[in-house]
Amino acid sequence: MAIKKTSKEDIVKHAIRLFKINGYYNTSMANIADACGLIKGSIYHYFKSKEEIGLEALKYVHEYFEEKIYSLAYQEGMGTKQKIELFVKRIDDYFLHSEGGCLLGNFALEISFENTLFRDEIKSYFLNWEKALARILSERFDDQEALELARKYVALTQGEIMMMNLFGSPERYLKVGKKIIALLE
């Protein structure tokens, strides 16, 4: 199946980049249009509002994580150690090349608690991340402990992404993955 390459997806991808670097409210429709080589009015041919782009952006990244990363936890015929290494490696590959950090983490801190449209998507993203990691860990720990460890490591990952981007230092971020792998050595 060929890779889908619609203009709509292009807009979302450019929007994601800008949202991550400059934030949601500090990114204008004109900024997004510029990045796409369009004029701001033209964006409304694809999306009816900025909010719709924001939600699509969250869903797009979430979907990537579901398909490429979380799914590893539920695959048959792969060893626990192999699973966790691939899980960690794919997350690292993503965030080490993700200028501006984690879109959904950024939105979590920028968006008001009342914005349930965005917030529900963000919660689902993190819950599924925790669930997938807990699933892998549960092959060596009991369910309760696996879940607690997963939650801790997702939070730690988010904290280290914050620090990595604040200080421009990937080293500290990378220690998290190593520690997760070490749990299953």
Added chain:
Amino acid sequence: MAIKKTSKEDIVKHAIRLFKINGYYNTSMANIADACGLIKGSIYHYFKSKEEIGLEALKYVHEYFEEKIYSLAYQEGMGTKQKIELFVKRIDDYFLHSEGGCLLGNFALEISFENTLFRDEIKSYFLNWEKALARILSERFDDQEALELARKYVALTQGEIMMMNLFGSPERYLKVGKKIIALLE
């Protein structure tokens, strides 16, 4: 010495609350003025720009942490365990009652990398947090290990504040403090 209670401080305190809950760019001068019982033009009697309020807000919170929390690490005549317990308790008291999370963490994710005015203040806040925690831990660990532990726990604290506010669950956040204290049991 009586507690200083200028109107300028009131504005900063209201701004901090709004910035934490709704974000910096999503908070307008009119919002801040409303919260203060003023009209937006009146704010300019105290501050020349929104950016100035933003910076003052960051400095105000940073200063609170320096005076009330980080300073504990450098006090004479207090046991290591007593220090760490008070250090953790004061941080908990702050964030458990801080609607919208950590102002400087929020700004770290919302503000562009290029905004060095804000970013330098944020970096200083986190570096001094790490330094103070490392100082306490260095009474039981060697300097290198103490610094690594401190960095890890500051990052973890930020991640858990994110999750606490996202899910409305203080329980997970509270485990961080307990683990820091456990390091010195």
Added chain:
DNA sequence: GTCTATATCAAGATAGAC
């Protein structure tokens, strides 16, 4: 599908009366 043009509104900020 992209453009020009524009409507509408809210933002940051300033001037000057009281």
Added chain:
DNA sequence: GTCTATCTTGATATAGAC
């Protein structure tokens, strides 16, 4: 020190030509 009033800019969004 706070107000009314206003300026200017930039934001989201829409209508309609090409």
